Amino acid sequence: DQQVKQNSPSLSVQEGRISILNCDYTNSxxxxxxxxxxxPAEGPTFLISISSIKDKNEDGRFTVFLNKSAKHLSLHIxxxxxxxxxxxxxxxxxxxxxxxxxxxxxxxxxxxxxxx
Amino acid sequence: xxxxxxxxxxxxxxxGKDVELRCDPISGHTALYWYRQSLGQGLEFxxxxxxxxxxxxxxxxxxxxxxxxxxxSVSTLTIQxxxxxxxxxxxCASSPYVGEQFFGPGTRLTVL
Numbered sequence: 001d002q003q004v005k006q007n008s009p010s011l012s013v014q015e016g017r018i019s020i021l022n023c024d025y026t027n028s029x030x031x032x033x034x035x036x037x038x039x040p041a042e043g044p045t046f047l048i049s050i051s052s053i054k055d056k057n058e059d060g061r062f063t064v065f066l067n068k069s070a071k072h073l074s075l076h077i078x079x080x081x082x083x084x085x086x087x088x089x090x091x092x093x094x095x096x097x098x099x100x101x102x103x104x105x106x107x108x109x110x111x112x113x114x115x116x
Numbered sequence: 117x118x119x120x121x122x123x124x125x126x127x128x129x130x131x132g133k134d135v136e137l138r139c140d141p142i143s144g145h146t147a148l149y150w151y152r153q154s155l156g157q158g159l160e161f162x163x164x165x166x167x168x169x170x171x172x173x174x175x176x177x178x179x180x181x182x183x184x185x186x187x188x189s190v191s192t193l194t195i196q197x198x199x200x201x202x203x204x205x206x207x208c209a210s211s212p213y214v215g216e217q218f219f220g221p222g223t224r225l226t227v228l
Binding site for chain 1: 144147151158160161179211217219220221
């Protein structure tokens with residue numbers, strides 16, 4: 001039972017255009033969401049996060065949107081650059097329940113390719 | 117400063133052998149996590165250490181898997197009697213008590 005789903009395994013975008021990566025979740029206990037970026041042979045690198053009390057968080061070219069009622073979040077990258085080409089993982093966490101491990105529940109990832 | 121390091125970077129072993137994977141977390145991080153990523157899959161949580169508390173082992177897939185964390189720092193993940201389905205990239209992450217997790221580069225385990 002996948003609690004975090006990334007339904008698009010791959011996405012190709014032209015350089016300079018917007019990249020939109022989507023993620024859906026089913027567990028209503030999740031209250032913190034993160035995006036990680038992963039290059040081959042490297043560990044995931046934290047990119048941006050959002051708390052469930054917000055609906056938007058922006059950091060430079062990266063913006064994450066959260067729609068709690070739809071249990072959906074998205075990562076927007078604009079303008080996209082060839083160096084953004086990587087696998088992007090959506091992850092969710094329950095931070096309020098201190099009795100549980102603060103492990104991240106990950107989606108299966110989306111391979112983004114930005115074409116020059 | 118130094119990030120999370122893991123060793124070895126690659127490990128090839130024969131079915132039935134035991135393996136040990138090592139993780140050196142970021143100094144001062146109290147939390148340490150092990151995940152694994154099988155081919156085409158997302159990261160799967162295995163085990164979590166927080167300070168001196170008993171670890172959360174709820175993600176370990178079988179009793180062939182165990183982990184320990186010595187002195188609140190270095191951790192080793194041991195897989196006994198390895199099976200082919202254990203082949204994956206094993207990732208370690210550390211974090212402050214509350215904060216984002218920082219990942220190591222992973223150990224690619226191949227069980228022949």
